[in-house]
Amino acid sequence: MRKVGIAGVGLVTPLGNRPADVLTAVRAGKSALALHPGFPEQYYASLLPREGACEEHFFEQVSLQAARMAVEDAGINPSDPSTGFVLSSIKGDIEHFGQNDVSLAYSAGNIARALGVQNPPIVVSNACISGLAALVQGMRMIRSGQYIRVIVVGTELQSPFIVTGFQSLKALSVEPCKPFDAHRVGLNLGEASAAMVLQADEGEWELVEGAIRNDANHISGPSRTGEGSYNALRAVLPHCDKKDLAFVNVHGTATVYNDEMEAIALSRAGLLDVPVNALKGYFGHTMGAAGILESILSMKALEAGVVLATRGFSELGVSFPVKVSAQEQKAAGRSFIKLLSGFGGVNGALLFRKGGSL
Amino acid sequence: MRQVNIPCGADLVQLYRQEVGDYPKFFKMDTLSRLGILLTERLVAGEPERFQPREDRAVLVFSREGCLANDRHYVASMEDFPSPSLFVYTLPNIVAGEISIRNKYAGETSAFVLEKYDEEAIFTLVRQAFLDPVTKSAVVIWADCADDTQWNARGWLVEREEL
Structure with a gap:
């Protein structure tokens, strides 16, 4: 069975987009968690800047940005017929519910086609493990011989839908979260897009x-x-x-x-x-x-x-x-x-x- | 390979009473999860050691629309008071979780969204899921709900040797 390597990575995060910069920010202890006005209840979250972005297509835009970075990092051509595409997201473009086609299938199709991928996209939507499950899926596509390389992109944006949902479950912390701490009281939501190019027998x-x-x-x-x-x-x-x-x-x-x-x-x-x-x-x-x-x-x-x-x-x-x-x-x-x-x-x-x- | 379906528009509560009957959690579920429970029942009813916990059976669910039919109910609740009991069904994989809980399947559960119904694409993904050496069989569900009365719902029970 072929080994599955990571040939390229890409990020769009509130702490920066170049992986080296994001690592530097994290090592310096920076956090993008901040208090935001809610619907109506305020909430702590790490949100992407939206100035200058096309609000209507923001989900696809950030996904493409991360994917293109990973593609460039790997030096691959997404139009190569042996390239697969996997999108990971739970709620996709749900913030435009009632306006656009907000299905994950529609977003994935647009992102895959904009990248030039020839093969039909697959969406893995397996709750909070989606990103990991999408990497497992990409690994299997290569091991089974279906593709030589797979672009895997995971994106989540926050909106009243998700924020009010987690608030209704009383799962959100009213302060920056404290993982594993004795005084932890809940989670904070975050926005990001992250991408990897997986490739047979390539990568460090x-x-x-x-x-x-x-x-x-x-x-x-x-x-x-x-x-x-x-x-x-x-x-x-x-x-x-x-x-x-x-x-x-x-x-x-x-x-x-x-x-x-x-x-x-x-x-x-x-x-x-x-x-x-x-x-x-x-x-x-x-x-x-x-x-x-x-x-x-x-x-x-x-x-x-x-x-x-x-x-x-x-x-x-x-x-x-x-x-x-x-x-x-x-x-x-x-x-x-x-x-x-x-x-x-x-x-x-x-x-x-x-x-x-x- | 065993294959079943549930006709579009069928009375799911009546099917539950006829074919399940002893699992009242059914009534709190959204349409997608109800379809998943009923399809699985048709696939595995009468199996020996039916409710023994097992890790060797995967649950793989597929659709085009994901859980958008239930998302609509949650959005409606947001206008008044966001409903936690509706929110927990706004994830496409919850149906797989419900099938796991009901049948004590502790193996892999995965949810996939495809651009359209495509049996070849579904079974390519199913075959790939069997790369996990623990998985010996899989409940495979295509359940695509436009709303609470219109759907395309079919299921397969796939054994490793059949692929």
């Missing part, structure tokens, strides 16, 4: 193995035993030498239940001695972009030899002694695991490894 990074597992427990609450998250970890860990595992970049939404569930899953998987970090304190929860955005930041951090700090964390507030990286620390190892969980009981784990050229 390899997508080694990924797995998706369901809790089979509750549609909007995580499992009390961390079942799906643990099972996803259990599926990828045999592909990893633990001594080579630099860190686990967890979901860390800073809701009481998510972080506790992840701590249970990490404990069951025997990962309490591995550094853990969460990036929601910098970008908020970027939903369909999170899996790709947080993976890119984790890659760039490991290239710089560090485990990023968990902004917002100060005092451990989960039942197991998870090694949360409060401050930036030196990384030991060439691999990391990205972990995510979401509504519908879905959980995902994806193992990345840095090599030389594949």
